[in-house]
Amino acid sequence: MKSVILQSASRYLLPILLLFSVFLLLRGHYYPGGGFVGGLVAAIAFVLHSLAFGTAETMKMLQFTPLSIIPVGLIIAAISMLLPVFFGLPVMTGLWIEQPIPVVGLVGSALFFDIGVYLVVIGVVLTILFTISLETH
């Protein structure tokens, strides 16, 4: 499946798709998008790369196993969930920084929760697809 067209296309598509996925993630609170969708798009970006160059190549580029992203995501989500407890509020209370940050907008604990979801989804999808693909070829 190593076609030159696909390779050169995916070389440019990968950063664009990743950027798009971050965009989807960040605006999820206001427009369609969010952690799940963003994570899936990011995963597709890497899968596309692996289809063009082979999974081993993509793994080399990533420099870490997708499996290791899962705990990172879970921990971020869990921390953002438990963070209000340290302020004496019930678990999962939304905490917000009052000043909006340029481009991103309002930043709050819900955003970090979404980032956790985003990372878990990337980790899960890539773990599943890459282990299967590496084992098959």
Next chain:
Amino acid sequence: MLLIILLGLITSCLLVPLGKYFRSGRSVFLSLLPAGLFAYFASHLSHIGAGNIIYESNKWVPSLGINLDFRLDGLSLLFSLLITGIGTLIFIYASSYLKGHQYLDRFYGYLCLFMSAMLGVVLSDNILLLFTFWELTSISSFFLIGFNNDSTVSRKSALTALGVTGLGGFFLLAGMIMIGEIAGTYTIRELVTSTAIIREHQLYPVVLGLVFMGAFTKSAQFPFHFWLPGAMKAPTPVSAYLHSATMVKAGIFLLARFTPILGGTPEWSYTLMIVGGITMLYAGVHSLFRTDLKGVLAYSTIAVLGVLTFLIGLGTKEALIAASTFIIAHALYKASLFLVTGIIDHQTGTRELTQLSGLRKVLFPVFIAGTLAALSSAGLPLSFGFIGKDLIYEATLAAGPQLAVLLTIVAVSANIGLVAAGFMAGIKPFIGNLPAQLEKVKMPSAAIWLPPLVLGILGFVLGSLPGIVGDYIISPTVQVLSVEAVEFKLKIWHGFNTVLLLSATTIIAGTIVYFFNKPAISKTVFLERFNRYTPHYFFEMSWGAFKRFSSWYTDFMHNGYLRSYLIRIIVFAEILLVYELIRGGPIHIDYSKLIPISIHEGVNVLILLGALYLTVTTTSRLTAVVGTSIIGYAICLMFVFYSAPDLAITQFTIDTLTVVLFVFVLFNLPSFLVIPNSNKSIIVRDGLVAGSFGIILSLTAIKVLQVPTEKGISEFYGEFAYSLARGKNVVNIVLVDFRGFDTMFEIVVLSISALGVYSLIKLKLKTSEKE
């Protein structure tokens, strides 16, 4: 008291790791446990004897009304002393009797457990706690009865005992919960004060029936008596313990415990008197037809339990005094007789009355023990049994003008049977000529013949000094049972009166019966002819039928083929849904509210249906995968049409990834199975099931559409999305904020599935699997 009860449980647990040190003669030291407990309870004699009650309460499950409430009153003390006192002798006896047994430590473990459970039953002040210990006695006795677990008969009788007593336990639990709910409390102390509420409640007869079921099964009352003779398969120390002082007396204890709560009504009295009367006559007659020593004892035990039930049913002050005295008298002589039987069995290898005679020449101390016990059981003056018997007759004679004669006749005839049975078991094997094959019988060690002798002598010591027992044990017991102070004295001699005449008649008649009733195999054979009409036979039959039904049902339901499981589940679901559809009335469709079909949507659905058809009918894997992905994309478009942008993106990406997934593994997947001569009728059947399922679901969906949806929660989310969560995409707000917990767990589940995939693949095939 909690500690006292737990001691046995702890010992039993300790025996698991330390058991190997107690498999030898050292096991006799374990008898220090019941001996110590006996000393503990004996030290309370004077305090409790003065009519005091000691309460103790520990929290356990307060929300359910189950607390570790204990009480030590006269009734508890009477039973505790029997349990620990006879327990001590049994512990000593068993260490010699089962000497060298491979699992002696286990035996003591079960025994300790059982003793604890019994103490728990008699000391509980909470009826649910009482029930817990009650079940524990059933379970621990199951292990004791089935101790010879390499014998089928032994296992079977243990199962029967567990089945009958366990069944009774269910009823008892229901009864206790009803009592607790009616009275609003589960503690006996408080229940005693709210008896009127319970007795006048409309469910009183039901409660009574349930409690009786528990007591009758445990105490082997007719028609549930059959498990007791079966339980004779247990090692003799177990029979002696279970059937003299403990297990079977638990039912009697229960009736006694509930006398101040439920008793005193005509329903209570007549049921107990009738059941007790039938039991004692039935078992009294039966005991005479047995030739197995333990069989004789088993049936005489049932008869005694009948007498006790009968007395508690009678419920007068005299009857309650008689019952409590008789419990002690019976425990002493019956334990002794069982132990004597055990020695005979142990030394000669047989328990057949027809083969045993003249043993006094070789087993003299045992002969003394047996004779003393038999005489006490016959109720000879100076024995404790005499006092017990006298009190029974006093109670029946005082029962009122119409009943007195009838009840006295019943009591006398049952007692005649008991006298004869006692002689058969305690004296018969020892008199006459010693057959040649028994001449080599040796004397056992003292640890084995001393316990029955002690019990036999004790029967006469107490019989000569009845005042002590009367003041310290019987009178506080009766005080608990009748909830008022009672003044009475136990006396050796009541003078020449009707009671004495009746006692004398009983002994003489019993002796005559004994001499004329020669044990013979033919009688047992004769009895077996009636086996078809006994409750036991009925029990066996229903048990067998139940087992056959279960195996048929299992075979029918579990044939190991996935699709037949599925088809049953689906058909069952269909039946339920059809029922619900019919119940819900006709279907109306309000066409005006529906969204009109636009062309592009219609085309989309048509494409979807086409892809579906392709997926189902194709024989190529690739086509099927392509079909499924077309379905996914079409659904994605539908989400776009109907204002669900988030769903559309998710569906699109997931569908793409699924295709990639299939592509990665497609060539490792098997091609579709082609069954060579696939059965047309199966395809038609599956098609019908599947088709009807689809139609039923469609109809259900239409039906649900008729109902206006409850939008409360959605509106809440919509209204507060911005003010509470500072977001404008409500779907995302629901996911990360309102229902964040769900999402958290969802990503955990996702991670688990990824780990599952990872480990399934990375797990190296074992060498055996590679072959």
Next chain:
Amino acid sequence: MELLLVVLIGALYASGVYLILRRSMVRLLLGIILLGNGTNILIFLLGTITKGKPPVMAADMSVFTDIYADPIPQALILTAIVISFGLTSFAIVLLKRVYALLGTDDLDTLNTPQEEDV
């Protein structure tokens, strides 16, 4: 339109059930996927479908001024879709593993326990 969707749900369920009743493991898997799709649409439909009104507020608004699609079924389905991917991939790998061991697609051959399983 709802009626068309109702028919579609029926068709998806019928095909799903038919496929899981087959002896082939791959078909079983496809059947499960179809049943999942059917369920998603069922949930979607029962939350009443709305055209062109996503549950997203206008940029300058902080409340909804118009009617909008029900967000709850959407949130439910979104998680269901993602989870179904996890399920599908796990099932597919399991299937692969079984196929590598037994070399067959026939569910019935799974009934005879292999010696190493004992």
